[in-house]
Amino acid sequence: MVKEIERAGIPVVHICTVTPISLTVGANRIVPAVAIPHPLGNPKLSRGEEKTLRRKIVQTALKALSTEVSDQTIFEVD
């Protein structure tokens, strides 16, 4: 899906846990997620902490969308 969106002319960021697959399938902007069953969350944290974590990941994704890339790039969450 990620390639078709990009091919159609819209920049896309892929938030996913298994970044090697994302690299293999050809996403250009990639943000690593937490775990497969909860990519943007962590049930071990409190609701508040969890939301902060999710917000950080999403903000990294927005940063990725705002960054020029010439090749496949992984944007680590700070």
Added chain:
Amino acid sequence: MKLELGYIPIHNIQFGDPSRVEDGVLYVNAEDIKTLIMKDERVASAEVELARPGESVRITPVKDVVEPRVKVDGPGGLFPGTVSRVKTVGSGKTHVLKGAAVVTTGRIVGFQEGIIDMSGPGAQYTPFSKTNNIVLILRPRDELEPHEHEVAVRMAGLKTAAYLGELARNLTPETIETFETLPLKEGMEQYKDLPRVGYVQMLQSQGLLHDTYVYGVDAKQILPTILYPTEVMDGAIISGNCVSACDKNPTYVHQNNPIVHDLFARHGKDFNFCAMIITNENVYLADKARSSDWTAKLCEFLSLDGVIVSEEGFGNPDTDLMMNARKITDKGIKIVLLTDEYAGQDGSSQSLADAHVSADAVVSGGNANQVITLPRMGKVIGSEAYVGTIAGGWDKNKQPDGTIMVELQAITGATSEVGFGYLSAR
């Protein structure tokens, strides 16, 4: 470590009292089994049915299949860490009721449960159409949550297999096979001119309800480790996981791991089969990186020249497979991979979610998306209510005339990634 497997062939199964084996017939006392299972308070009811090869019978939704065995000599007992206490198994003597299998069914727990047809076009895709099956229909107590439900069902299957296996304790096996793996140094001395070969088994551990268990330990919590290959013959690894029915390894397949058997068949002739390494397929990327690092490290540490790697499941575990392929190859070790494919119903899609150039020797268990039409069966053990929900089914896939369309995905053991079957794809 040396293990003798004594096979007692079972040609037929019947209900009878007491449970016993006579002239190749396994007589099963259903009441005894029910009593055994009902000791578990989580189970509300249990029933026993029999399904024989060639009968117009469908078993679904199938959770696990287990082979009745008994340890007659040597340390430990069957299924250490779950049914028997923890003790290293894989040496001594074990008796097998060859041709019999315990199959568990009942209300669905997760999506990933399967279909076994004892005859018709579906039968050729599942190895368990050729076994005499003692089927347990289990109903958990209503309030039981899915994880507990799964444990109860799993334990019922294992305990019943152990109970039936016990009937073989004092029987004389018709045939005996011996398997031996020498400790590292002795093996090197004895087979010093032969290439050193290992087997890396990837165990499903994605936390779909539950996972694979090794001596009772959840495989998601293990670091890659080394087994004597005979340990699995005594039930060191059992299935508790829920991935698609076609390519998860039922406990029966762990007990009869065909890669272990086929490597032993040429051990001492074409190579020295040194060890088995087990690793996992976890959902965190760091786990994937760590486990593949360790797997490659153990292969190197054992000075292996060649390795067979088998996957379990599909999707993100394809990445674990490719990481293992790349890292083991980087150690200068030759690899062959065993997997299956999800190439779409028309076969024209990408088969695996990941790829790497090092994966140049792949054996395929076939395309799991291939659609098959299963005719109506004379009898259904379990329930057909779930054939639309299980992985490989879809909404309204049951026709008014009773035929069912499913992908091979839904058939238990259809695209085995340890090569238990004959299916492949090109």
Added chain:
Amino acid sequence: MNKIKVVHYINQFFAQIGGEEMAHVPPEWRDGPVGPGLALGAAFGEEAQIIGTVICGDSYFNENVEQALDTILEMVRQHQPDLLIAGPAFNAGRYGVACGTVAKAAQDKLGVKAVTGMYVENPGADMFAQDVYIISTRNSAAGMRDAVSRMVPLAKKLVKGETIGASAQEGYLPRGVRVNLFEKERGSKRAVDMLVKKLKDQPFETEYPMPNFDRVAPQPAVQNINQAKVALVTSGGIVPFGNPDRIESSNASRYGRYDIDGLMDLEEGKWATAHGGYDPSYANQDADRVLPVDVMRELEMEGKIGSLFHFTYSTVGNGTAVKSSKAFAEDFVKELIQENVQAVILTST
């Protein structure tokens, strides 16, 4: 049953008109079999008859493709065959391209079943293996008998509408379509055999050659993300509770489009996952863990993004054919463009 009517396509060389010096000859029709057609006819026996042969010079064909093809198709059409056999071309490059072109046109434009044959490295093989059945041959005409012995059975099956087996069984070049087959040995034995060959540095054949993944160039960065309309898309199967579109838990055949206008957060009991490839309990408790509507809404209100697009698109990426997911995206991306969405966040599990 009536005999299968066959037209055979060959080049000037196999028609014994001449070599390179005669490669300029234009298409010509001759009744009955010519050259290798005799061997083909013999292999078909009573079941089929080669009613005629189209001969064309390789240079003529490749230098005047359209004209040559028109003439050839017209010759074929007039005789209304059931089957067209082209070549085999072995490793002759221009002949291979001609065979592939003629065979593909015959099946696509005239609805005539077609089979050709060539060596795997023939450029025509790469160009046409996905479109027509190309029997894999040796690299020279010395392999004629072999080639014919495999082209004829496959051609008969095609004409009769019988099931075509996998490439390894029928002898054709892989078409990029995976076909199941039962092997003589179980998978574990095949793996051990393959390993032994690999250890001895002997040739072995993988059952699944690694694919080449295609690439798309990255789009330029979004200039002002704080003014951009951003859409959320997921392969994590997040759907309204009850899965109204009945998206399959594995190998999904469809995607859902859901209105999230005004939603602050995906509440438990209202949203859940249809995905069958991971433990669903975490996503069912809080679907924002997969599709972060709550955080996106906050960022929208704080002016960190322009707006959150009011539709989200969701499918189950579990064993779902790459082709299907590609088709889903090609479909919904039209709406994204129409609605002026400037960036997409796609989440996967």
